[in-house]
Amino acid sequence: MGIVNTKEMFKKAYEGGYAVGAFNVDSIPMCQAILMAAEELKSPVILSISKGSREFMHPGNIKDMLSIVSKDITIPFAIHLDHGTSFEICKDVIDEGFTSVMIDTGDAPFEETIAITKKVVDYAHAHNATVEGELGPVADIKGQDPIYYEFTNPELAKEFVERTGVDSLAVSVGTKHGSRKFESKESATLRFDIMDKIAELLPGFPLVLHGSSSISDAILKVFNDNGGKLNGYIGVPNALLVEASRKNVCKINIGTDFRVTYVGALRKSLNEIKDRFEPRNFLVPARNAVYELVKDKIVNEFNSYNKAI
Numbered sequence: 001m002g003i004v005n006t007k008e009m010f011k012k013a014y015e016g017g018y019a020v021g022a023f024n025v026d027s028i029p030m031c032q033a034i035l036m037a038a039e040e041l042k043s044p045v046i047l048s049i050s051k052g053s054r055e056f057m058h059p060g061n062i063k064d065m066l067s068i069v070s071k072d073i074t075i076p077f078a079i080h081l082d083h084g085t086s087f088e089i090c091k092d093v094i095d096e097g098f099t100s101v102m103i104d105t106g107d108a109p110f111e112e113t114i115a116i117t118k119k120v121v122d123y124a125h126a127h128n129a130t131v132e133g134e135l136g137p138v139a140d141i142k143g144q145d146p147i148y149y150e151f152t153n154p155e156l157a158k159e160f161v162e163r164t165g166v167d168s169l170a171v172s173v174g175t176k177h178g179s180r181k182f183e184s185k186e187s188a189t190l191r192f193d194i195m196d197k198i199a200e201l202l203p204g205f206p207l208v209l210h211g212s213s214s215i216s217d218a219i220l221k222v223f224n225d226n227g228g229k230l231n232g233y234i235g236v237p238n239a240l241l242v243e244a245s246r247k248n249v250c251k252i253n254i255g256t257d258f259r260v261t262y263v264g265a266l267r268k269s270l271n272e273i274k275d276r277f278e279p280r281n282f283l284v285p286a287r288n289a290v291y292e293l294v295k296d297k298i299v300n301e302f303n304s305y306n307k308a309i
Contacts, residue, residue, distance in 0.1 A: 019245035063097030223264030265289035
């Protein structure tokens, strides 16, 4: 099937009770590892590219490069802009062939967020691309229930989706970016009640979790034993992500543990191989490490294996 947008992908995920992994990539070898793993397990997948990664990977040519390396790939996959901060960058990547974009208006007021998001949606839908909106805590809404000061308000989420026409929505339910997502492992929890309320108000509508890495001690050890200094990491427990994927969460973003795995394996190979200088000798172990990580998450976290058959 190859490159698609996320509309049908998320519809099937919602109905099937699984999630699609969106992996933050910085290079073609990373993309190859994801596509190889997804192809082997017959899972849909999303290649997620940030503004900085897009600039590094050469704007304008990313879809062309991916079309070449994915010529034998049969599973559906989307090319997604992560955290697009303006209409202009969303438009640019859609014109370049991205099939999905996220519009992130930051701390803009609610009405401004709706206006910008709607503009992106109108352009994207006219070019066969899908849009992920974001609605975290909204500080400028008077009378908001105090319980939602730190989390997404389901009633506002319903209004936001209906007024913008977004295809999916990133929500604030307890995850967060960075290496330390909770104060302690014991305090790790997600607001499943908010997810359930949104499902009640917006039946069939797909949600997205950002900041959802769940790095293992083994991966962290490889990274730190080979010169890394990543301390105090507390990820999202796997069981919470499994439960979320069985609800209305159809896209789970994976960034930190994917990158830590890649760089940790790269550091290890650089330390261990002393008599070679060809880059492939060091990049192949890194690619293989994330290949195994992606397979593990497809099977044990997203439950998306064999869903592309």
